[in-house]
Amino acid sequence: MSIDKDTAARVAKLARIRVEEDALPALAEEFNNILTFIEQLGEVDVEGVEPMTSVTPQKLKRRADEVTAGGHPEAVLKNAPDAREGFFAVPKVVE
Amino acid sequence: MSDLNGLTLAEARDKLRAGDVSSVELTKAFLGEIEGAAALNAFVHHTPEIALAQAEAADARIAAGDAPAMCGLPVGIKDLFCTKGVPSQAASRILEGFRPEYESTVTQNLFDAGAVMLGKLNMDEFAMGSSNETSCYGNAVNPWRRGNDDAALTPGGSSGGSAAAVAADLCLAATGTDTGGSIRQPAAFAGITGIKPTYGRCSRWGVVAFASSLDQAGPMTKSVRDAAIMLEAMAGHDPKDSTSADLPVPDFEAMLTGDIRGKVIGVPKEYRMDGMPAEIENLWAEGTEMLRDAGAEIRDISLPHTKYALPTYYVIAPAEASSNLARYDGVRYGHRAALAQGDGITEMYEKTRAEGFGHEVQRRVMVGTYVLSAGFYDAYYNRARKVRTLIKRDFETVFAEGIDAILTPATPSAAFGLGEMSEADPIAMYLNDIFTVTVNLAGLPGIAVPTGTDAQGLPLALQLIGRPWEEGDLLNTAYALEKAAGFVAKPAKWW
Known part of the structure; x- marks a missing residue:
């Protein structure tokens, strides 16, 4: 699998990271180096092997479905770059 | 430097309890030492007011006869841990x-045990790096140097600030986190001890996430005994982390007998890499002999x-990181890029994350x-998760055959120079x-223990790997190795 400039641009878009046009070839090259390294995994016989979901064989705990926290809008908004009237503020998303 | 700075955690604890020194005196000694160590760039946010208030409270507890495990002991906290009201930015812009x-559960546990926080420690950005060179604060610097050469060396990464601070006696001990080696590799580069416990032993709640299925917190200390004391204080079940284990935390320090007679230590042939430096090979052989001599x-x-x-690892960790780091969108916390006229929310995300x-x-x-993208998920991510099952099975097989612990080198080399790898792939x-x-x-669980030096006088370490949940036994084997190796070298102060 070889990654070209267009694929690099698509991945950057998916990751929501702006990459300037002139930086794309170098980025594609870096991806290719890393993917070549990763492709060693193709040698391994994984027939019948379960993909790992949890490294420790323990059941996830459940708790009662009840409110345990909340009612702290000031604390929640304290670190927001832009907050108004009890809400996070972002650029307009609907016309 | 006062004599206090060179104490181990255990020695300082004993002096505090005996009334030979107060926590305020001890804390002031470290704050002074930190002031003079700007060249190491280990502490990146200083919290002297918090430290002195905690020290006063600790002195009151000691006077009242209520001195828990870490009471009055000054430590440094990796910047990855969220600490209430104190900058916690994972070394990222x-x-x-x-x-x-x-407050993160681990730091809360430490504070409940009486610990004093001196400040936040440098690290690689989001714990991604092996040299502390990806930090937004600039490089942390290793207090060790090659002989008389004044070239600056890396303290390793990602917990580079933690390693530098402990090695330079700027704190008694420090927290670290380890996703692929981020406690053990810097501990090895700085000649200190670092343990990554079993996944689930320490709560991840409030620790900035990198790769959630791999991340674990652990202590970085001056001795194995200190690691036992501090790990016990950090660990424990936490309902806020669903992967934290609901298991009792043993008295790790009480398990340090140094008696490892009859223990079976495995030496894995696959760790003998092509081109392994002779120094590392010798170190490993010597460590093997030490454990054999100990019975x-x-x-x-x-x-x-x-x-x-x-x-x-380089499939699973980035996959989890891409998911975990999706939260940094410029909306809820931290940096938001300045937007141009007409920029919408997508531009806000993209510019914020690029900056x-x-x-x-x-x-x-x-x-x-x-x-993780459509069409590649099976070929890369699922395949990596299957190989991960096989890697774990390798260990399960040898443990089932009676192996108690596994001895390997901790790193392929001693600390390298800052900038030396910048051109490398x-x-x-x-x-x-x-x-x-x-x-x-x-x-x-895995622990790095310093056991020797290279030809230029830099520390080298061995790693012991233990059975899941048997950190106590692992620490005891490490304790036997530490005693046999007798590593006592300290970096000469130049900063």
Whole structure:
């Protein structure tokens, strides 16, 4: 699998990271180096092997479905770059 | 430097309890030492007011006869831990200005045990790096140097600030976190002890997430005994982390008998890499002899999937990172890019993340995005998860055959120079974790213990890997190794 400039641009878009046009070839090259390294995994016989979901064989705990926290809008908004009237503020998303 | 700075955690604890010194005196000694160590760039946020208030409270507790394990002991906290009201930015620009409204469980546990926080410690951005060179605060510097050469060396990464601070006696001990070797590799480079416990032993709640299935917190200390004391204080079940284990935390310190007679130590042939430096090979052979002399049985073992651990890690860790780091969007906390006229929300995300994340973090997020994207998920991510099952099975097999612990080198070399790897392929940097990363993939406890020096006088360490949940036994084996090796060298002060 070889990654070209267009694929690099698509991945950057998916990751929501702006990459300037002139930086794309170098980025594609870096991806290719890393993917070549990763492709060693193709040698391994994984027939019948379960993909790992949890490294420790323990059941996830459940708790009662009840409110345990909340009612702290000031604390929640304290670190927001832009907050108004009890809400996070972002650029307009609907016309 | 006062004599106080050179104490181990255990020695300082005993002096506090005996009334030979107060926590305020001890804390002031460390604050003074930190002031004079700006050249190491280990502490990046200083919290002297918090430290002195905690020290006064600790002195009151000691006077009242209520002195828990860490009472009055000054420590440093890796910047990855959220500490209430104190900058916690994972060494990233994207979390500039972030002051959590809550306390991580591990730091809360330490404070409940009486610990004093001196400040926050430098690290690689989002714990992604092996040299502390990806930090938004600039490089942390290793207090060790090659002989008389004044070239600045890396303290390793990602917990580089923690390693430098402990090695330079700027604190008694420090917290670290380890996703692929980030406690053990810097501990090795700085001649200190670092343990990554079993996955689930320490709560991840309030620790900025990198790769959630691999991340674990642990202590970085001046001795194995100190590691036992501090790990016990950090660990424990936490309902706020669903992967934290609901198991009792043993009295690790009480388990340090130094008696390892009859223990079976495995030496894995796959860790004998082509081109391994003779110094590392000798160190490993010497460590094997030390454990044999202490009464352990040494057995050659095979962990056949070892060579696939790094490529597996470089699928799984970036995949989880791309998902975890999706939260940095410029909306809820940290940095938001200045927007141009007409920019919408997508431009806000893209510009914020391009400005806020450094190069290595961007690269890993994008690699993770790629391996999780439609059409590649099975070929990369699912395959890596299957190989991970096989890597874990390798360990389960040898443990079932009676192996108690596994001895390996901790790193492929001593500390290298800052900037020395800047032209190298990122994969060359990734190779630093070749001996440590298997342990994270299998969720096992692993500890780095300094046992020797290289020809230039730099510290070198061995790693012991233990059975899951048996940190007590592992620490005891490490204690026997530490006693046999007798590593006492300290960096000569130049800063």
